[in-house]
Amino acid sequence: MPWRMVMLVSTLLDPDEREVVRGDLLEAGDRGWRAVADVLGLVLRRQIGLLRPWLAACGPALVGALLVLGFSLSVSCTYEYQVRPVLSGALGVTLPMGMALPACHVLMLAGWLWIGAPNIDPAMRRAAVVTAGLMCLPCVFCFGQFDLESVSRLSLLLCLPPAIWYLARGLSVARIRPVAATLLAIVLTAVSMPTWGDDGLWIPNWAVSWPAWFMVALAWRHPQSAGWGSASTTASPCAPDAAGSGPA
Amino acid sequence: MLGEFEYLLLIAAVRLGDEAYGAAIREEVERATGRRCSLGALYTTVDRLESKGLLETWLSEPTAKRGGRAKRMVRVTAKGLSEAKDFYEAIARISQGVSWTLGGAKPIRVGKA
Numbered sequence: 212m213p214w215r216m217v218m219l220v221s222t223l224l225d226p227d228e229r230e231v232v233r234g235d236l237l238e239a240g241d242r243g244w245r246a247v248a249d250v251l252g253l254v255l256r257r258q259i260g261l262l263r264p265w266l267a268a269c270g271p272a273l274v275g276a277l278l279v280l281g282f283s284l285s286v287s288c289t290y291e292y293q294v295r296p297v298l299s300g301a302l303g304v305t306l307p308m309g310m311a312l313p314a315c316h317v318l319m320l321a322g323w324l325w326i327g328a329p330n331i332d333p334a335m336r337r338a339a340v341v342t343a344g345l346m347c348l349p350c351v352f353c354f355g356q357f358d359l360e361s362v363s364r365l366s367l368l369l370c371l372p373p374a375i376w377y378l379a380r381g382l383s384v385a386r387i388r389p390v391a392a393t394l395l396a397i398v399l400t401a402v403s404m405p406t407w408g409d410d411g412l413w414i415p416n417w418a419v420s421w422p423a424w425f426m427v428a429l430a431w432r433h434p435q436s437a438g439w440g441s442a443s444t445t446a447s448p449c450a451p452d453a454a455g456s457g458p459a
Numbered sequence: 460m461l462g463e464f465e466y467l468l469l470i471a472a473v474r475l476g477d478e479a480y481g482a483a484i485r486e487e488v489e490r491a492t493g494r495r496c497s498l499g500a501l502y503t504t505v506d507r508l509e510s511k512g513l514l515e516t517w518l519s520e521p522t523a524k525r526g527g528r529a530k531r532m533v534r535v536t537a538k539g540l541s542e543a544k545d546f547y548e549a550i551a552r553i554s555q556g557v558s559w560t561l562g563g564a565k566p567i568r569v570g571k572a
Binding site for chain 2: 227228230231232233234235236237238239248249250252253254255256257260
């Protein structure tokens, strides 16, 4: 009975590894429940290793999608209320005090989309597709709920062209350098300040900033694979080799 | 710096030489430590060490002893040997002069003084 279980559970392993593991157990004369536990443990470790890039992709995707949607709308509203009246008026009119706001929003929109690209593992194209799908879900929801008359509904999609460009770029090049990642996260946190609201800091802004710092952590943990423009795609931060060194 | 289990695995592979493969390494580690070594820990650690360039693996020809199944042979690289040496020297350095008894410490008294 236990050996049948071993044969059954080990079918979840790669063909080569399956044969090696079965051979090891046979050679050691290990055909009892210990063998079942061993194979189950190995299968679990392999499956968890496969899930990690998916989890890493999905977390930033959901948070990031809501952020870039908000920034898209924000850029559109600011343009509509503050920039366009000035442009349409006399050229000699001084710029409004709020000009820093659209600049910050544009910067945030580009920055958050930039964060999305390095988080995508070039070796995990399926995860990238799922990530893109997850980013579309909030878009579809917000598109349906949109009820601002002064701004076009299409403004929500302002994030799409750069997103597509960044996604393609993220799949073709290696990830961001540690120092650049840290600078980007600091800049994004800093330019978020004007959007903290009239009553002071808007705490949720801090809470949703974690993908930027997640990217920083990944970049520092795997500096050997960093560098925009280099073709290296090895040692992905999402790869299963990133686990601890103990046998636990 | 290597982890404890990574070091054990590397040294077991070095000791076994041309006969280093999954089951043999596992037996060597269990014999040395007196602790059970799971297949999951063994093979995920082998993968990790291989990705770090500390060892290399390949599949052997199938053998009758294993029911016609191949072995995953292991060979430690020069880099792996160097890392293992560094780990051993660090452990040796920090262990130097350490007393393995508690004789030097005052016993703690429980109850009234």
